Amino acid sequence: MPPRSAVTGRSTDPRRRFAEELRLLRTHRGESLRQLGKALGWDASLFGKMERGQTIGSPEVAEALDQHYGTPGLLLALWELAAADPTQFKERYRRYMTLEREAVSLWHFGVSTVHGLLQTDDYASAVLEVGGTKGEELTRQIEARIGRRELLMGEDAPPFRTILSEAVLHDARPWRKQLEYLVEASERANVILHVLPHGSGPHSLVSTDVIFLRLSNGLAVAYTENAHHGELIEETGAVERLQRAYDSVRDRALSPDESRKFVMRMLEEVPCEPST
Structure with a gap:
């Protein structure tokens, strides 16, 4: 043909x-x-x-x-x-949010920002404003993110693992409370924090934030996002390929204890009050 x-x-x-x-x-x-x-x-x-x-x-x-x-x-x-298409982004994100609430475990890698489930109010506001969100919509979305944090709290909270590029932590330094919140969250039994330090070598997720949701039926889905679009991926083979890339990043990251100490050392270097 x-x-x-x-x-x-x-x-x-x-x-x-x-x-x-x-x-x-x-x-x-x-x-x-x-x-x-x-x-x-x-x-x-x-x-x-x-x-x-x-x-x-x-x-x-x-x-x-x-x-x-x-x-x-x-x-x-x-x-x-x-x-x-921005309308399709919203549609995919709405479905992702539904699945996030149903997930029995979550694994995240952040190359650009802290995941919304671990964001403080001020940090979330800054991230949303950079994306063009303003006025009442900004207030509404910040309130929504505050509500989302409850997903990781309580006795029945699902396990959550996040791997953050060192660049994410440096970008978060003007918001001291954000770094403090990461340390606090990492002390919970269900939250595991890894830091991927500079010089850890090239990897296939270099420009992509990704989160995997394990659902109650045993299947996993992935949501990837970069500066241009977000995509919910449900096809098993594609999710498995992303999972292998994630595992490679995890192998290069610091251990949870080393990661917590890494963030605490950064806190010693930043002002006691957030920059304005």
């Missing part, structure tokens, strides 16, 4: 447009979802969800589909448009 160009006269919604093109390409070739999954090495259910608009998958999946269908760059471009 010769390479196809984008079909005109179809949906202008980025996510629907991507799903429609995927479905059209597969049916034009006469493949079943099972055959497609077998050919590319991903679960057939992933492609079904992508064609129904329930997920957009990952850029790696879009590239593999481009190669499979002989449409170089087309599907990846449509994927990027869908990923950049």
